[in-house]
Amino acid sequence: xxxxxxAQSLLTIILDESARHRIKQVRQVNLQVGAMAAIVPESLNFxxxxxxxxxxxxxxxxSIEEIPVVARCRDCNLNYPVxxxxxxxxxxxxxxxxLISGRxxxxxxxxxxxxxxxxxx
Amino acid sequence: xxxxxxxxxxxxxxxxxxxxxxxxxxFDKAGIYAIxxxxxxxxxxxxxxxxxxxxxAGRLNMAVIEGDLQTAYDAERIQKKGxxxxxxxxxxxxxxxxxxxxxxMDALDLTDVDLLVIENVGNLVCPAEFNLGEHDKVxxxxxxxxxxxxxxxxxxxxxxxxxxxxxxxxxxxxSCSMDAIRKQAHQLNATQQxxxxxxxxxxxxxxxxxxxxxxxxxxxxxxx
Ligand SMILES: Nc1nc2c(ncn2[C@@H]2O[C@H](COP(=O)(O)OP(=O)(O)OP(=O)(O)O)[C@@H](O)[C@H]2O)c(=O)[nH]1
Ligand SMILES: [Mg+2]
Ligand SMILES: [Zn+2]
Numbered sequence: 123x124x125x126x127x128x129a130q131s132l133l134t135i136i137l138d139e140s141a142r143h144r145i146k147q148v149r150q151v152n153l154q155v156g157a158m159a160a161i162v163p164e165s166l167n168f169x170x171x172x173x174x175x176x177x178x179x180x181x182x183x184x185s186i187e188e189i190p191v192v193a194r195c196r197d198c199n200l201n202y203p204v205x206x207x208x209x210x211x212x213x214x215x216x217x218x219x220x221l222i223s224g225r226x227x228x229x230x231x232x233x234x235x236x237x238x239x240x241x242x243x
Numbered sequence: 244x245x246x247x248x249x250x251x252x253x254x255x256x257x258x259x260x261x262x263x264x265x266x267x268x269x270f271d272k273a274g275i276y277a278i279x280x281x282x283x284x285x286x287x288x289x290x291x292x293x294x295x296x297x298x299x300a301g302r303l304n305m306a307v308i309e310g311d312l313q314t315a316y317d318a319e320r321i322q323k324k325g326x327x328x329x330x331x332x333x334x335x336x337x338x339x340x341x342x343x344x345x346x347x348m349d350a351l352d353l354t355d356v357d358l359l360v361i362e363n364v365g366n367l368v369c370p371a372e373f374n375l376g377e378h379d380k381v382x383x384x385x386x387x388x389x390x391x392x393x394x395x396x397x398x399x400x401x402x403x404x405x406x407x408x409x410x411x412x413x414x415x416x417x418s419c420s421m422d423a424i425r426k427q428a429h430q431l432n433a434t435q436q437x438x439x440x441x442x443x444x445x446x447x448x449x450x451x452x453x454x455x456x457x458x459x460x461x462x463x464x465x466x467x
Binding site: 124126127128131132134135139143145149153158159160161206207208209210217218219225227228229230231232233234235236238 | 245246247248249250251252253254255256257258259336337338340368369371372373394397398399401429430431432433434
């Protein structure tokens with residue numbers, strides 16, 4: 123269950139950024155998670171829910187965008203989607219180790235409310 | 244109340260990556276070559292270490308960091324072989340991280356150490372996401388686990404520069420095809436070195452030991 127330590131790092135980032143941008147209540151956190159990342163979204167959600175209790179991120183939704191695995195062929199420079207874990211260039215059959223995407227584990231943006239009056243009331 | 248959306252774009256593992264980079268600097272400065280040894284529980288990490296220590300006795304200075312959920316058994320096995328070992332108990336945590344290695348290093352005397360082996364917690368999933376600052380990741384797969392594991396745990400097998408297939412003495416008793424393992428490993432990582440070993444009989448150890456010595460030598464050369 124390394125999702126617990128990932129949720130902890132995630133919460134640290136959220137609280138830091140919220141303080142910087144004077145967010146008082148976090149509503150949604152947008153994440154990118156690569157298909158190759160060893161993460162179970164349900165488990166991340168569960169851990170985040172536990173850890174964020176009594177913080178300004180309590181109740182926030184984690185919105186996870188899954189990023190497909192794309193590799194680059196170093197022979198012909200083709201970027202190709204990796205299906206069924208086959209890291210072979212469909213054009214020339216050369217194996218590749220260079221991932222263009224698929225290992226992301228990133229925070230993209232945070233949505234929430236600031237304490238500021240926006241004049242709407 | 245104003246609604247805002249702030250862009251962040253930050254790797255969640257960045258804090259760990261930073262610590263791993265610091266560990267790496269420390270290894271390099273001390274001229275140490277470090278590996279992160281990973282496998283599922285019981286595949287033979289400590290057994291391989293014991294065999295490796297025997298083979299390298301008098302040739303290289305080793306130190307070991309042992310990750311374990313609860314016990315100090317593995318560190319004791321290493322110390323019995325005359326090599327300094329420090330135990331990190333993760334207290335239920337399923338992987339080691341950069342911070343734990345930093346702390347463990349302070350408990351070791353790193354003068355004259357050539358090779359540092361970090362035995363990770365037995366687990367084929369979680370340790371894959373946490374760099375420790377090692378120069379190479381080495382994964383052990385034992386033949387009793389089945390020949391479909393590389394594709395079931397692709398990240399672990401893809402990021403490892405070395406795959407050790409252990410317990411080959413048991414091949415006659417299990418249906419496990421070496422060809423299938425080689426094919427999957429190659430598909431995930433075409434440059435991966437594969438060593439087929441039995442820690443029980445000692446078969447196949449020689450090439451692994453030579454590979455390790457080469458890497459230690461290369462590190463010494465790189466760091467002057
Ligand atoms: N037959 C056979 N048994 C082996 C071999 N290598 C290790 N074993 C046995 O496998 C069991 C587990 O070995 P360990 O070296 O403790 O495995 P480990 O990966 O360190 O285990 P954890 O640290 O608990 O994850 C022990 O009973 C070993 O004797 C081998 O090559 N052949
Ligand atoms: Mg062990
Ligand atoms: Zn190509």
